[in-house]
Amino acid sequence: MTLLSTRGLAKDFGGLRAVHNVDFDLPQGQIRALIGPNGAGKTTFVGMLCGRLTPSAGRVAFDGADISTLPAHKRIRLGMAYTFQITSVFARLSCHENVALAVRRRHGDEASEVPAALVRVGLGHLEQALAGDLSYGHQRLLEIAMGLAQRPRLLILDEPTQGLSDSEIQAFKALIRDLSAEATILLIEHNMDVVMATADRVTVLNFGEILAEGTPPEIRADRAVQAAYLGTG
Amino acid sequence: MSDAAKILALHFGLLALLVALQFLLPAYHHGNLARIMVLASYAIGYNLLFGYTGLLSLGHAMFFAAGMYGMGLSVRHLGFTPAPALLAGIATGLALSAAFGALALRTAGVAFMIVTLMFAQAGYLIILYFGEYTRGDEGFVIQQSQRVLWGIDLTQPTARYFAAFTLFAACLLLSLQVIRRPFGKTLIAIRENEDRARMLGYDVFAHKLGAVILSGTVSAAAGAFYGLLFGYAGASFATVQYSILPLLWVLLGGAGTIIGPFIGALFTFYLIDIASGLTDAYMAVVGVVLLMLTLFASQGIGGELRARVWSWLP
Amino acid sequence: MEIGPYLMLASLEGAVTAAVLALTAVGLSLVFGVMRVVNVAHGEFFMLGAVLAWWVATSLGGHPAIGFAAALIVAPVLVGLIAAAADMTILKRLEYDPERTIVATIGLLYIIQQITLMTYGPDARPVEPPFNTRLALPWVEWGESGPALYWPWGLGTTTYKLAVIGAAGVVLVGVWGLMTRTRIGLVMRATQLDREMAQAFGIPVERVYALVFGLGAALAALGAVLVVPIQQAHYLMGHDPLLLSFIVVIVGGLGSLPGTVVAAVLIGMSDGIISVFFTPTLAKILATLLVALVLVFRPQGLFGARPA
Numbered sequence: 001m002t003l004l005s006t007r008g009l010a011k012d013f014g015g016l017r018a019v020h021n022v023d024f025d026l027p028q029g030q031i032r033a034l035i036g037p038n039g040a041g042k043t044t045f046v047g048m049l050c051g052r053l054t055p056s057a058g059r060v061a062f063d064g065a066d067i068s069t070l071p072a073h074k075r076i077r078l079g080m081a082y083t084f085q086i087t088s089v090f091a092r093l094s095c096h097e098n099v100a101l102a103v104r105r106r107h108g109d110e111a112s113e114v115p116a117a118l119v120r121v122g123l124g125h126l127e128q129a130l131a132g133d134l135s136y137g138h139q140r141l142l143e144i145a146m147g148l149a150q151r152p153r154l155l156i157l158d159e160p161t162q163g164l165s166d167s168e169i170q171a172f173k174a175l176i177r178d179l180s181a182e183a184t185i186l187l188i189e190h191n192m193d194v195v196m197a198t199a200d201r202v203t204v205l206n207f208g209e210i211l212a213e214g215t216p217p218e219i220r221a222d223r224a225v226q227a228a229y230l231g232t233g
Numbered sequence: 234m235s236d237a238a239k240i241l242a243l244h245f246g247l248l249a250l251l252v253a254l255q256f257l258l259p260a261y262h263h264g265n266l267a268r269i270m271v272l273a274s275y276a277i278g279y280n281l282l283f284g285y286t287g288l289l290s291l292g293h294a295m296f297f298a299a300g301m302y303g304m305g306l307s308v309r310h311l312g313f314t315p316a317p318a319l320l321a322g323i324a325t326g327l328a329l330s331a332a333f334g335a336l337a338l339r340t341a342g343v344a345f346m347i348v349t350l351m352f353a354q355a356g357y358l359i360i361l362y363f364g365e366y367t368r369g370d371e372g373f374v375i376q377q378s379q380r381v382l383w384g385i386d387l388t389q390p391t392a393r394y395f396a397a398f399t400l401f402a403a404c405l406l407l408s409l410q411v412i413r414r415p416f417g418k419t420l421i422a423i424r425e426n427e428d429r430a431r432m433l434g435y436d437v438f439a440h441k442l443g444a445v446i447l448s449g450t451v452s453a454a455a456g457a458f459y460g461l462l463f464g465y466a467g468a469s470f471a472t473v474q475y476s477i478l479p480l481l482w483v484l485l486g487g488a489g490t491i492i493g494p495f496i497g498a499l500f501t502f503y504l505i506d507i508a509s510g511l512t513d514a515y516m517a518v519v520g521v522v523l524l525m526l527t528l529f530a531s532q533g534i535g536g537e538l539r540a541r542v543w544s545w546l547p
Numbered sequence: 548m549e550i551g552p553y554l555m556l557a558s559l560e561g562a563v564t565a566a567v568l569a570l571t572a573v574g575l576s577l578v579f580g581v582m583r584v585v586n587v588a589h590g591e592f593f594m595l596g597a598v599l600a601w602w603v604a605t606s607l608g609g610h611p612a613i614g615f616a617a618a619l620i621v622a623p624v625l626v627g628l629i630a631a632a633a634d635m636t637i638l639k640r641l642e643y644d645p646e647r648t649i650v651a652t653i654g655l656l657y658i659i660q661q662i663t664l665m666t667y668g669p670d671a672r673p674v675e676p677p678f679n680t681r682l683a684l685p686w687v688e689w690g691e692s693g694p695a696l697y698w699p700w701g702l703g704t705t706t707y708k709l710a711v712i713g714a715a716g717v718v719l720v721g722v723w724g725l726m727t728r729t730r731i732g733l734v735m736r737a738t739q740l741d742r743e744m745a746q747a748f749g750i751p752v753e754r755v756y757a758l759v760f761g762l763g764a765a766l767a768a769l770g771a772v773l774v775v776p777i778q779q780a781h782y783l784m785g786h787d788p789l790l791l792s793f794i795v796v797i798v799g800g801l802g803s804l805p806g807t808v809v810a811a812v813l814i815g816m817s818d819g820i821i822s823v824f825f826t827p828t829l830a831k832i833l834a835t836l837l838v839a840l841v842l843v844f845r846p847q848g849l850f851g852a853r854p855a
Contacts, residue, residue, distance in 0.1 A: 050432070052428075052432070072431050072432060073431050073432075073434050073435055073436050073437065076431075076432060076433065076434035077434045081432075082432050084428075084429070084432070088426060088428060088429045088432075089426070089429065090422055090425040090426050090429060091425065091426075092425055093421070093422070093425060097418070100418075101418065101419070101422050101430070101433055101435075102433050104415050104418070104419075105433055105434045105435060106434070146433065150433065150434070289646050289649075289650075291649075336839075336840075336843050337839075337843065339843050339844075340842055340843055340846065342645060342646070343585055343645045343646070343649070344842050344846055346585075346646070346649060347585070347793060347797065347838075347842060348839045348842045348843060350793075351793070351835045351836070351838045351839035351842070352835075352836075352839050354790065354831075354835045355832050355835040355836050355839070358828055358831050358832045358835065359832060361828050362826070362828045362829060362832060477653055480650065480653075484650070512665065513664060513665075513669070514661035514662070514664040514665040515661075516657050516660070516661050517657060517658055517661030517662060517665070519654075519657050520653075520654045520655065520656065520657025520658035520659075520660075520661060521654065521658060522654075523650060523651070523653055523654030523657070524637065524651055524654035524655065524658065525654075526650075527641065527647050527650050527651040527654065528637065528640055528641070528651070531647065
């Protein structure tokens with residue numbers, strides 16, 4: 001079953017075409033990686049999925065319903081979660097409260113679910129610390145914990161491994177595989193190692209258009225993709 | 234003691250102290266403190282929006298005046314007794330803040346500040362324009378006979394003190410309750426990072442509107458009590474100065490703390506009281522304090538207390 | 548007086564208001580445009596200009612023109628220096644944070660206003676205009692023998708008022724030239740477009756900010772010097788110019804100089820003409836509500852283009 005799909009999705013910024021005519025389908029339960037060179041329109045594309053940006057044209061459907069006109073918070077309530085590319089946590093609140101805000105919105109059990117989400121990303125010992133005092137890598141993990149605590153059906157992660165140490169990246173890969181049982185995952189990722197190890201399928205964006213789509217080995221072998229990345233095309 | 238117990242001890246301790254002071258203070262300071270408690274209630278209303286939601290309004294005088302005139306005009310022209318008149322004042326503030334919030338919250342940041350300033354200015358001018366009913370700048374007095382609530386003569390110092398105390402205690406406990414509940418915690422989240430709060434699925438606009446309405450209504454309640462307890466309604470309470478004062482009180486006492494508004498109102502009241510004994514240009518004190526706070530202590534007294542001594546201060 | 552001549556008189560008075568308002572509002576707009584901060588003390592710089600003009604004119608004595616000419620130079624320069632000093636000691640330390648700057652300039656407003664009250668006192672004092680010849684103006688009437696000129700009683704203006712309009716025009720052209728034709732204007736515009744990029748290219752952003760803040764205040768002071776022979780200097784006189792400047796800057800589109808001038812003319816003129824039909828209070832109510840609604844529904848101003 002298709003959880004998320006777009007038809008003809010496009011975004012212009014004052015004449016500059018950031019995303020152009022994208023048809024995209026994401027089946028339920030899949031881990032999909034979205035890759036592409038810098039400026040390919042990846043963040044713009046997912047911004048339109050979760051309602052942070054208004055498309056210039058096109059439709060977005062989630063779970064069979066057209067959500068093109070819904071504001072961001074209503075899309076989140078349908079079961080999407082989004083972690084920001086540039087870390088965005090509540091810096092002056094504790095890690096507990098950061099995650100609790102995610103739990104409370106869907107009337108979950110704060111006392112049990114907050115520690116569980118923090119432990120799952122490896123921040124169990126930092127529950128009372130201020131989010132702003134955490135290292136950059138830990139803040140990224142906190143964002144993922146907030147994403148988990150929303151119990152989303154679709155989790156959109158925008159470059160989650162940026163700034164993580166090697167050991168944290170290993171733990172992240174395990175976490176993603178573990179999560180795939182509960183949620184569909186759309187992963188924007190630069191780290192090819194992570195993409196190859198986690199994704200079921202890969203979509204490549206280039207100049208705002210879908211360049212290729214396939215399994216990780218197919219994408220690795222694709223000449224057009226190599227050209228886009230290496231600039232030899 | 235747990236943090237929750239400390240919080241209760243501090244705030245109920247303050248209320249108990251205020252009850253005790255009624256019997257201890259000499260007449261002059263007794264009267265002042267009654268006034269300060271009403272003004273502090275106004276500041277609590279302001280703080281709910283500025284301190285906890287992060288929305289800086291330069292027009293709260295319109296809510297204070299809405300309460301004052303909603304109460305005063307219904308006494309003067311409709312012959313209301315105090316209880317329904319107070320309710321009329323509060324209802325006026327509620328309606329005004331709902332309408333104002335729905336419009337002004339379409340803007341953010343500096344534009345929001347200027348919109349609040351402009352609406353409040355329009356409100357002040359409207360009071361002047363309908364001078365036939367409001368008596369404009371001159372204002373009007375509410376007679377002693379019109380200020381008897383349930384048989385209690387509110388012109389008597391003790392009755393007035395306890396009426397002011399009741400309002401203040403209600404506002405203090407209300408604000409404490411609000412910020413300990415999910416609604417208040419969400420407001421804080423919006424103040425800290427609006428975009429993140431939205432992407433957690435919170436309806437940011439609805440929460441901000443709720444904060445404007447709550448803040449405006451509490452401010453109006455303070456305005457209604459002020460007019461009733463001190464027997465006067467005048468356009469000067471709708472001027473920019475009465476929008477700046479709660480900002481000053483809250484900045485001085487500590488934005489985003491529950492007791493901050495009271496501390497700020499208390500300090501400012503006596504500061505102006507002393508300065509006005511020395512010079513006609515006592516408002517210079519307000520200027521200097523505002524400037525010093527912005528430059529050197531943007532956390533205010535409550536913020537410093539939280540940072541240095543009481544990390545649990547709500 | 549009939550309605551025609553009456554409207555003409557109102558337009559003439561409105562043109563004087565518009566001229567002074569344009570100077571004051573362009574000062575505010577310049578500061579907002581380049582520095583992205585709102586200066587709430589702008590009205591007090593206006594007031595300071597008027598009070599200093601009175602001080603210069605009275606301490607010099609002699610023919611009114613000498614005192615006035617001196618005030619025309621001294622008051623804006625002094626006010627500009629005070630503002631630049633305030634920028635360097637206060638706004639710079641706040642790193643031009645928009646909200647904290649507003650609170651700080653509110654503090655500055657009270658300080659300037661109350662120090663003036665302490666030193667200059669609560670009285671309103673006049674400055675003599677350098678020249679002030681009354682000019683009666685004719686009106687056309689359609690009589691039985693075709694159009695005929697006549698001089699309605701009360702329709703007239705003074706040479707001084709016409710000079711104010713002319714002087715404001717000259718200064719505004721000067722500001723426009725400064726911004727578009729000179730190196731310093733280029734530097735200001737570069738700072739406005741991208742502060743960090745400007746800094747990277749070696750533009751001394753801090754000095755540009757002090758200059759812009761000083762220039763903005765000096766323009767307000769200049770407007771005040773021009774108006775003080777008509778209006779008298781008083782320590783509370785800064786309030787209305789501040790509010791009107793806000794209105795003008797917002798209606799004209801935040802930070803847009805041509806938009807600001809057009810809006811100043813429109814609002815200054817309509818202030819005169821509207822008060823023929825409405826009471827001044829009602830006119831002000833409508834103007835403030837207009838601004839609030841413009842900000843809510845058309846934040847780019849009535850004349851600004853919607854950003855892409």
